[in-house]
Amino acid sequence: MIGPPPRYLKNLSGVIVILTAWVCPVFSSGDIPPVYQKTMGGELEAQINPGIASDRGHGNLQDDRRAAKWYRKAAEQRYASAQYNLGGSSKTGLGVPHDYAEAARWYRNAAEEGDADAQYNLGGLCNAGRGVPENHAGAVKWYRKAAEQGHAGARYHLGVSYYNGHGIRQDPAEAVKWYRMAAEQGHADAQYYLGIAYDQGKGVPQDNREAVSWYLKAAEQKHVGAQMRLGVAYRLGQGVLQDYAESMKWYRKAADQGDAESQFTLGYAYTKGEGVPQEYAEALMWYRKAAKQGHTGAQNNLGVAYAYSRGVPKDYAEALKWYREAAEQGYFGSQFNLGVAYDKGRGVPQNYAEAMVWYRKAAEQGLARAQFNLGVMYYKGRGIPKDNYLPYFWYSLSASMSTGEEHDRSAETRDRIAMELTPEQLSDANQMIREWEERHPRN
DSSP states (O other): OOBOOOEEEEOTTSOEEEESSOOSOBSSGGGOOOOOOOOOOHHHHHHHHHHHHHHHTGGGOOOHHHHHHHHHHHHTTTOHHHHHHHHHHHHHTSSSOOOHHHHHHHHHHHHHTTOHHHHHHHHHHHHHTSSSOOOHHHHHHHHHHHHTTTOHHHHHHHHHHHHHTSSSOOOHHHHHHHHHHHHHTTOHHHHHHHHHHHHHTSSSOOOHHHHHHHHHHHHTTTOHHHHHHHHHHHHHTSSSOOOHHHHHHHHHHHHHTTOHHHHHHHHHHHHHTSSSOOOHHHHHHHHHHHHTTTOHHHHHHHHHHHHHTSSSOOOHHHHHHHHHHHHTTTOHHHHHHHHHHHHHTSSSOOOHHHHHHHHHHHHHTTOHHHHHHHHHHHHHTSSSOOOSHHHHHHHHHHHHHOOHHHHHHHHHHHHHHHTTSOHHHHHHHHHHHHHHHHHSOOO
16 A cells, blocks of 8 residues: 655755655655765755755754745756655645645656656656556656666566556566565565565465565564564475464564454464463454454454353353454354354344355355255255255255365265155256356365
């Protein structure tokens, strides 16, 4: 996403002044523009220095309008750094009205003078359609100009464009080339996505060790995604020796930064005692953090904890609240659990019709247990007239989607029901199964 990094101002000596406003449409703090050494003559210097002083607050003169006034004077004389700074003022609304179109105009002026930061920012505006029509090809053009001057953020975004095929023909190998350039400059997002490329073998030969090496570089810069990926690598032993304790260390770093998937994984680890002591209270704390961010697995597991008194007193009403949160987002496990609650009357009045609604939602997503329970509902006529044709259909699907004892139970029940069907009914039911499987291809 486009996030608000600090504002970067260019002065005469090339020092960048950091203020708390957003200039660059970037994805992380790794997109800090490089320092550019710029010099200019006396008259322009006299005009631009008051703007820098005002923006810095030298002599307690912090005055955005005054800064913008002096930037404009220099910008109108085609001083690229002033044009760049005035573009930033227009984007943030500091000292001038907030106006993306005006920002794009000044960035374009500076970009055409060869200013790499302006080229990069103009590419970002083109990509987002802010102040200019959305134009991915135009974004690629400006990213490339900045990238060829060594701008790390532009190199990264050019890699993204090649990777996704936005504004240019998709080319994972070319994407990796630009990711690598930015990554070697220390760009954390580029390091992370270079790791992803090695992980997936996209644009480079698949190599778990190489993936881990780039994740580590990004993770050491507090890149949340890289920290989470390191947790996965150590947990599964991909590219490193399996080490649950090391895995949990990296998951915790990401979780502490608010990563919901890592919070959920930590909760699961504490539930199972995987790499950490088994502690339900600690598990619930992490599940709750992830659940409040909408993580469906965490919401479901909180529901399970309340339903089965794991670390908290049994509370079906609270369990149903969390099941419903996840079920309404499409999480099949919670849809099944809601079905069981209505089927058995746990925390809600028994309601077979409502149970079937939730069982069906989970069954349509391929959950074998839900398919089996639907078969039971149809066979026993719970909330619906008794039927043998549909039970055979759902038991068959359950058998094909399950393994072990669950498969054996479904297959035995299916075969018993088959004896109660006519050859014509069996033929129709098997055709119905084939059609369902065509609509629901397995990964």
